[in-house]
Amino acid sequence: MAREFARVGVVGLGTMGAGIAEVFARSGLEVVAVEKDDESLARSRGYIEHSTTRAVRRGKLSSGDGAALLGRISYSLDLADLKEVDLVVEAVPERLDLKREVFGRLDAICGPDTILATNTSSLSVTEIAVATSRPGKVVGMHFFNPAPVMKLVELVSTVVSEPEVVADVEALAERVGKVGVAIGDKAGFIANLLLFGYLNHAAAMYESSFVTREDVDAAMRLGCGLPMGPLALLDLIGLDTAYEILDTMYRQTRDRLHAPTPILKQMVTAGLLGRKTGRGFYCYEAPGSPVLVADSATPPAEDAHAGARPVHRVGVVGSGTMATGIVEVFAKGGYEVRYVARGQTQVERVRAAIVRSMEKAVQRGKLDDADRDAALARISGSASLDDLADSDLVVEAVVEELTVKQALFANLDEIVRPGAVLATTTSSLPVIECAAATARARNVVGMHFFNPAQVMELVEVVSTVRTAPDTVATALAVCERLGKRAVTCADRAGFIVNALLFPYLNDAVKMLEAHYASADDIDAAMKVGCGYPMGPFELLDVVGLDIALAIQRTLYHEFREPGFAPAPLLEHLVTAGYLGRKSGKGFRDYTVR
Numbered sequence: 001m002a003r004e005f006a007r008v009g010v011v012g013l014g015t016m017g018a019g020i021a022e023v024f025a026r027s028g029l030e031v032v033a034v035e036k037d038d039e040s041l042a043r044s045r046g047y048i049e050h051s052t053t054r055a056v057r058r059g060k061l062s063s064g065d066g067a068a069l070l071g072r073i074s075y076s077l078d079l080a081d082l083k084e085v086d087l088v089v090e091a092v093p094e095r096l097d098l099k100r101e102v103f104g105r106l107d108a109i110c111g112p113d114t115i116l117a118t119n120t121s122s123l124s125v126t127e128i129a130v131a132t133s134r135p136g137k138v139v140g141m142h143f144f145n146p147a148p149v150m151k152l153v154e155l156v157s158t159v160v161s162e163p164e165v166v167a168d169v170e171a172l173a174e175r176v177g178k179v180g181v182a183i184g185d186k187a188g189f190i191a192n193l194l195l196f197g198y199l200n201h202a203a204a205m206y207e208s209s210f211v212t213r214e215d216v217d218a219a220m221r222l223g224c225g226l227p228m229g230p231l232a233l234l235d236l237i238g239l240d241t242a243y244e245i246l247d248t249m250y251r252q253t254r255d256r257l258h259a260p261t262p263i264l265k266q267m268v269t270a271g272l273l274g275r276k277t278g279r280g281f282y283c284y285e286a287p288g289s290p291v292l293v294a295d296s297a298t299p300p301a302e303d304a305h306a307g308a309r310p311v312h313r314v315g316v317v318g319s320g321t322m323a324t325g326i327v328e329v330f331a332k333g334g335y336e337v338r339y340v341a342r343g344q345t346q347v348e349r350v351r352a353a354i355v356r357s358m359e360k361a362v363q364r365g366k367l368d369d370a371d372r373d374a375a376l377a378r379i380s381g382s383a384s385l386d387d388l389a390d391s392d393l394v395v396e397a398v399v400e401e402l403t404v405k406q407a408l409f410a411n412l413d414e415i416v417r418p419g420a421v422l423a424t425t426t427s428s429l430p431v432i433e434c435a436a437a438t439a440r441a442r443n444v445v446g447m448h449f450f451n452p453a454q455v456m457e458l459v460e461v462v463s464t465v466r467t468a469p470d471t472v473a474t475a476l477a478v479c480e481r482l483g484k485r486a487v488t489c490a491d492r493a494g495f496i497v498n499a500l501l502f503p504y505l506n507d508a509v510k511m512l513e514a515h516y517a518s519a520d521d522i523d524a525a526m527k528v529g530c531g532y533p534m535g536p537f538e539l540l541d542v543v544g545l546d547i548a549l550a551i552q553r554t555l556y557h558e559f560r561e562p563g564f565a566p567a568p569l570l571e572h573l574v575t576a577g578y579l580g581r582k583s584g585k586g587f588r589d590y591t592v593r
C-alpha cells in the first residue's frame with residue numbers, strides 16, 4: 001500500500017517552488033512553504049494568490065476551492081516548521097553547496113521517515129542525498145515550468161534510493177495529477193538533457209547575429225509546432241537557472257554543446273534573468289509579467305521590404321510534393337504561376353494534385369468555389385523551361401541533388417529575363433552553390449518552404465554572401481503577400497530550423513543507445529514535459545531515418561562539431577533499411593498500407 005501523504009513542505013518559492021506549492025494544495029494536501037526572507041516570501045505569496053485568482057477568474061477553479069487551496073498553504077521563514085511533514089520538495093536555486101546545506105538542515109529537523117525530494121534540474125541527486133543521514137529517503141522530483149500546467153514529473157532515484165520511497169513518490173505524483181517518468185541520476189535527466197543543448201544552440205545563433213530573437217522563436221514555433229520559441233523559453237526558465245543547468249551538464253558530459261554560450265553569463269551578471277526580473281532576451285511589462293513590451297531590438301513597424309522589386313509572374317520548377325504545394329500557395333496568393341515539369345505526364349499529374357488539394361480545401365470550408373476557380377485559372381503548366389522567360393521570380397523545387405540544381409540554375413540564368421529573382425527551396429544544400437552556377441548571384445536567394453507548403457506558415461529566406469538586399473526584400477515581400485511568416489538567415493547548413501531540430505533528435509537517439517531511458521519514456525518526457533507535439537522518435541519515424549541521417553551528416557561536415565556526429569544507432573538502422581513509417585519499421589513497427 002502506498003504511503004498516505006497529508007502534509008508536505010516546499011522550500012524556496014521562486015519560479016518553480018510557488019507553482020509546486022500550488023499543485024500540492026490544489027490536490028488537498030496541507031503545504032508548509034518556506035522562504036529565506038520576508039521580501040521573497042511576500043513576492044511568492046503574491047504569485048500563488050495571483051495564480052489562484054486567475055484560475056478562479058477563468059472558471060478553472062470555483063471560488064470556494066480557490067479559497068480552500070490558499071487556506072491549505074502556511075508560510076514560514078523557518079525550516080524548523082517542517083518538523084511534522086511527510087515529504088519536503090526543495091526548490092532553492094540550482095547550486096550544489098546551497099542544496100546540500102538545505103538538505104543537511106532538513107535531515108536534522110524532519111522525522112526519520114520524511115522523504116526529502118529535490119527539484120534540481122541537473123545536479124546530482126546522489127551528491128545531495130549523501131549530505132543527509134538518510135540517503136535512501138532522498139529522491140528527485142523534477143517538475144516542469146509552469147508547474148501547475150505541465151504534467152510531467154521526472155522521478156529520479158539514485159543507487160541508494162529505497163524502492164518503497166520511489167514507489168510512494170510515484171503514487172504521490174499520480175495523486176496530484178502528474179505523469180511520472182522514473183529514471184536514474186544523470187545530469188539533465190531526460191527532458192533537460194535534450195532541451196538545453198538546443199536552447200544553448202539557439203542562444204548562440206542569436207549571439208552570433210545569425211538570426212534575430214523574433215525570427216529564431218518564430219522559426220521553431222511555426223516550423224516545429226513548439227509551444228514557445230527557445231529564447232522566450234529561456235526567459236521563462238530564468239537565465240541564471242539555465243546557466244547553472246548547462247554548466248552542470250557540461251561538467252558531467254564534457255560536450256561542448258552544453259558549455260553555456262557566453263551571452264548567458266553576461267546577461268546573468270547584468271541581472272537580465274528573464275521574466276522574473278522583467279528583462280532577458282525580451283523586455284516585459286514588469287518583473288514576473290508575461291506581457292512583452294517593445295525595446296530597441298524590436299523590429300521597426302515601417303516597411304521591412306524597402307527596395308522590393310515588383311513580382312507578378314512566378315515560375316515554379318519541379319513536380320514533387322514541395323513544387324505542387326508551392327504552386328498552389330502562389331496561385332492562392334494571387335500570382336500568375338507557370339510551373340515546369342520534366343514531361344507532359346508530370347505536368348498533368350501536378351495539375352490533378354492541385355485540383356484535388358483545392359477541392360479538399362473547398363470541402364473543408366477553407367476556400368470558396370470562386371476563389372478556387374480564380375486560383376486554378378492563374379496556373380499553367382509546361383514541359384519547357386523556356387516558358388519561364390518572362391517570370392519575375394522563379395522558385396526551384398526539384399530533387400535534392402546539387403548537380404541537378406546547379407545545371408538548372410545555369411539554364412534558368414540563360415532563359416529568365418535579367419533582373420528576375422531565382423530562388424531555391426533546398427533544405428540542406430548551400431544556396432551559394434546554386435548562385436555560383438549563374439552570372440547573377442546577387443539575384444539568387446533561398447526560400448525554404450516547409451511541408452506541406454499549403455499549411456506550414458514558415459518560410460526561411462536565406463541570403464548568401466552575394467545576395468543583394470533588394471533580392472531579400474523581394475522574397476520577404478512575396479512571403480508576406482502569401483500570408484507566410486518569413487524569417488531570414490545566412491546560408492549555413494540547416495539554416496535555422498533543421499540546425500536546431502536535428503541535433504536534438506540525434507541526441508535523443510544517443511540517449512536511447514545509452515539505455516538511459518526507453519523510446520516511450522523519452523517521447524513522453526518531451527511531449528508532456530515540454531509540450532512538444534511529437535516525441536523525438538515519433539518525429540524521426542515520420543521524417544524518415546535516412547533523411548535525418550543525411551541532414552545530421554551535413555551539419556557535422558559543415559560545423560565539425562563532435563557532438564553533431566550522427567548517433568551510431570541511427571546509422572545502423574538506416575543501413576538495415578529501417579527508415580521509419582515509409583519502410584514499416586523505424587524506432588517502432590508500422591503496418592505498411
Ligand SMILES: NC(=O)c1ccc[n+]([C@@H]2O[C@H](COP(=O)([O-])OP(=O)(O)OC[C@H]3O[C@@H](n4cnc5c(N)ncnc54)[C@H](O)[C@@H]3O)[C@@H](O)[C@H]2O)c1
Pocket residue numbers: 011012013014015016017034035036037040090091092093094095102119120121122142143144145236237238241245276
Ligand atoms: N525554472 C525552471 O524552469 C525550472 C524547472 C524545473 C526545475 N527547476 C529547478 O528548480 C529549482 C529552483 O529554480 P527556480 O527557477 O524556481 O529558481 P528561482 O530563483 O526562481 O527561485 C529560488 C527561490 O529559492 C529561494 N531561496 C534561496 N535560498 C533559500 C533558502 N536557503 N531557503 C529557502 N528559500 C531559498 C529564493 O528566494 C527564490 O525565491 C532549481 O533547482 C532549478 O534547477 C527550475
